[in-house]
Amino acid sequence: MASRSTSTGTSEARERLLRTASELFYREGIHSVGVDRIIGEAGVTRATFYRHFPGKEDLVEAYLGVEDANIRGAFAAAEASGAEPKQLVGLVIEGLADDVARHHTRGCPFINAAAEYPDADSGVRRAVAEHREWFRSELESVLTAAEVEDAAGAAAQLVLLRDAAMVGGYLDGWERVRPAFTEAAVRAAGVRG
Amino acid sequence: MASRSTSTGTSEARERLLRTASELFYREGIHSVGVDRIIGEAGVTRATFYRHFPGKEDLVEAYLGVEDANIRGAFAAAEASGAEPKQLVGLVIEGLADDVARHHTRGCPFINAAAEYPDADSGVRRAVAEHREWFRSELESVLTAAEVEDAAGAAAQLVLLRDAAMVGGYLDGWERVRPAFTEAAVRAAGVRG
DNA sequence: AAAATGATAGAACGATCTTTCTCTTTTTGC
């Protein structure tokens, strides 16, 4: 009872739904993308959609969950690479810059979602807040391990800089933002540039 | 012929329309606020709305125009205060911080609008791009007058920091962002902190 | 006095929104 999957493991329709919705939400905004569009491009019917998600907002939260999991995975991979703590700081900064340049050319999924959800008590905004708090504390622990003085302050500055890199990369182009970002980030983290 | 105003000067209905729309767009997002809501709270009928604006998007652009004019006015006032160039840099940084703390607690109107308008060729995105380019060059001229070395680079960093302050102030609270912002801004501008 | 202009009022357009429904077909677990 309560089997949650068919033969292949987790439901394939649900995966397609979530993947195409994530792409559309990020590329075009959340309120601009209707359910019809999502199920059409995912090749799924309305009934199937509403069997897997209670409503559209749950799909939005699942989309943010995917983004959150991706970043956590990247951090976990960097930490599992066996680099020493002081090197890890540099790797993290490089990784953040790479992520903006390669994958997140339409800004930050969480910032963009927050722009469309003004209610701070909504599930979407809660997901945004949780992600940001995790990211900040993760940065702080990396900086603490590298024996950076005032790791908490440096982590707060890096959060600021990543927000700015995402926004600036989207609106001004990453090439114009990169020098200012890397210089400020390296200085904030106390790593020699 | 082609008179554009009634007795009182510029149309009063248009002003109310633009003011309430600006507040609603900023507080709740653009796609989330319908025309019905705007004309209802402005106490204006649909016909009146469509006489003054060809469509909703024109109202959105007018809203961004108001925000743009406000910031330009603040810069003009600071420059007209008769402060010396090097003091002016500090005044500008203080002014930016004050603006985030006091008026822009829901993030940056331009960043938020860009999140909802992915088409870079749209009128909204063009307004965003023009505002950002003006802001950057205005900062650069202030920094140049203060004889800051690499004024262009410093201006780029200040743009980054203001974006970050707006976003962070909205999502994390200004109190948690302020120290990181002022420290980074003062250092970027080459002013002694 | 006559004509023009701007605002008011309210119905109505077609389109799209999210959600629910019924019915049939395929696939899976035992």
Place this chain on the structure above:
DNA sequence: GCAAAAAGAGAAAGATCGTTCTATCATTTT
């Protein structure tokens, strides 16, 4: 093979979206 669950197909609900329309009233300009 058989019962149960998941997916497919499509209609339809009710709400709201942005927009257009006609008709009336007040004010002002000539």
